[in-house]
Amino acid sequence: MKQPAFYGVGLPYRSIGELNGKLFVVEGPDRVGRSTQLNLLADWLESEGHATSNTGFRRSQLTQDGLDQAKQGHTLAKNTLSLFYATDFADRLENQIIPALRAGFYVLSDRYMYSIFARDRVRGIDPEWLRQVYGFALVPDLVLYLRVEVEDLVPRVISGGGFDYWESGMDLGLADNLFDSFCIYQKRIIRELDQMAEEYGFVTVDASRSIQAVFEDLKKEILKVI
Amino acid sequence: MYKHDYPGRLIIVEGIDGSGKSTQLQLLYKYLAARNYTVSLSEWNSSPLVKSTTSLGKKKKFLTPTTFSLIHATDFADRLVNHIIPLLKAGVVVLADRYTFTAFARDTARGVHPLWVRNLYSFAPMPDIAFYFRVPLEVSIDRILTGRTKLKYYEAGMDLGLSRDPEESFKLFQERILKAYDGMTEEFGFTVMDGTLPIEEQQEKMREIVDRELEGFKGLRRPVREVAVR
Numbered sequence: 001m002k003q004p005a006f007y008g009v010g011l012p013y014r015s016i017g018e019l020n021g022k023l024f025v026v027e028g029p030d031r032v033g034r035s036t037q038l039n040l041l042a043d044w045l046e047s048e049g050h051a052t053s054n055t056g057f058r059r060s061q062l063t064q065d066g067l068d069q070a071k072q073g074h075t076l077a078k079n080t081l082s083l084f085y086a087t088d089f090a091d092r093l094e095n096q097i098i099p100a101l102r103a104g105f106y107v108l109s110d111r112y113m114y115s116i117f118a119r120d121r122v123r124g125i126d127p128e129w130l131r132q133v134y135g136f137a138l139v140p141d142l143v144l145y146l147r148v149e150v151e152d153l154v155p156r157v158i159s160g161g162g163f164d165y166w167e168s169g170m171d172l173g174l175a176d177n178l179f180d181s182f183c184i185y186q187k188r189i190i191r192e193l194d195q196m197a198e199e200y201g202f203v204t205v206d207a208s209r210s211i212q213a214v215f216e217d218l219k220k221e222i223l224k225v226i
Numbered sequence: 227m228y229k230h231d232y233p234g235r236l237i238i239v240e241g242i243d244g245s246g247k248s249t250q251l252q253l254l255y256k257y258l259a260a261r262n263y264t265v266s267l268s269e270w271n272s273s274p275l276v277k278s279t280t281s282l283g284k285k286k287k288f289l290t291p292t293t294f295s296l297i298h299a300t301d302f303a304d305r306l307v308n309h310i311i312p313l314l315k316a317g318v319v320v321l322a323d324r325y326t327f328t329a330f331a332r333d334t335a336r337g338v339h340p341l342w343v344r345n346l347y348s349f350a351p352m353p354d355i356a357f358y359f360r361v362p363l364e365v366s367i368d369r370i371l372t373g374r375t376k377l378k379y380y381e382a383g384m385d386l387g388l389s390r391d392p393e394e395s396f397k398l399f400q401e402r403i404l405k406a407y408d409g410m411t412e413e414f415g416f417t418v419m420d421g422t423l424p425i426e427e428q429q430e431k432m433r434e435i436v437d438r439e440l441e442g443f444k445g446l447r448r449p450v451r452e453v454a455v456r
Contacts (some may be wrong), residue, residue, distance in 0.1 A: 037432070062293060079307065087293055087297045094293070
């Protein structure tokens with residue numbers, strides 16, 4: 001059991017109490033295999049007798065419809081979209097993550113604020129502003145960073161349904177085709193995540209290897225914490 | 227917030243519900259329009275995306291102080307980028323009924339950190355004049371509660387659990403907001419207006435202050451309209 005730690009001002013209007021569970025985050029760029037690993041981790045933890053709860057972007061009941069529509073091309077300005085994502089994050093934190101942690105669950109989060117920082121920073125949003133906005137965010141127990149090079153992502157995109165508008169950062173006008181844009185955009189995202197890996201103490205795992213090899217590493221890191 | 231150097235001017239009014247600020251702003255709009263300024267009374271049309279989210283959150287009572295604050299900031303950012311900033315860049319006198327200070331007062335009354343909410347809105351330009359219409363709590367409560375059917379849940383601050391009675395909760399909530407406004411007066415250099423004075427007297431004073439601010443102001447020229455000749 002432990003008292004919650006926040007990145008900034010936290011949630012001053014409520015007392016969270018003690019958190020009996022643990023918050024595990026799996027970070028990494030699009031198509032790196034986060035959901036595959038998260039599913040394996042959930043199965044493994046549950047087979048060990050731990051209750052798990054999973055969360056990820058755009059799953060808040062409050063903002064889901066709005067964010068889904070925004071992705072379908074109803075464009076919002078960069079600040080607006082950034083704040084919309086922050087709303088989604090805060091809603092899931094207060095209404096899902098914290099209650100699950102209090103109840104003793106292991107929460108598996110498919111990305112966390114770091115991915116939002118990366119996508120926003122690439123779009124020119126002030127990093128210091130973002131850091132303070134996310135001052136309400138809980139510090140996770142462990143952040144597992146699935147690290148690859150863009151070259152490792154491309155084959156996975158091709159075999160997995162092709163290039164996606166948002167995953168390629170086409171809204172930034174970086175290139176006139178999805179392939180070039182994807183490479184430039186994801187390279188920048190990876191660079192941002194690399195910087196944060198140091199700053200926020202991620203545990204970096206080489207995700208260019210087989211699913212099983214990556215999974216074994218993730219398990220090892222989680223066992224150190226539980 | 228940052229000091230802007232756009233060719234336009236931004237004039238805003240703040241105050242608790244029932245302080246008379248909207249009435250005064252409407253009158254100011256008439257005055258400036260009659261004096262041939264290109265003036266825009268900022269209409270708070272939310273983007274449909276954000277609006278549906280806000281309504282959902284309010285209807286289902288999903289909102290916490292943090293998400294309440296964030297969703298309103300989202301909405302504000304959208305209006306700022308799509309409405310206020312383009313007009314200021316074009317040289318228009320923009321009049322806004324409520325601005326960031328409403329969020330500062332209301333959200334801190336809900337218990338969010340005062341510095342956190344100020345940072346949240348740091349992307350907004352500082353207004354050239356911020357009028358704060360100050361009235362004692364009893365006056366505003368009286369104005370609001372007479373001839374009003376029902377207070378809404380968040381409007382009455384019912385989410386704070388101050389009282390089960392909506393009217394009582396509203397009073398306690400407004401009291402906190404009033405305190406927050408008073409506390410901001412110096413910080414943001416509000417031009418304080420006595421909202422208990424007769425409407426005409428307040429308006430006269432408001433016009434004097436605005437005239438001074440607009441001295442030598444060029445702004446956007448009016449469109450040339452040719453008279454159709456039959």
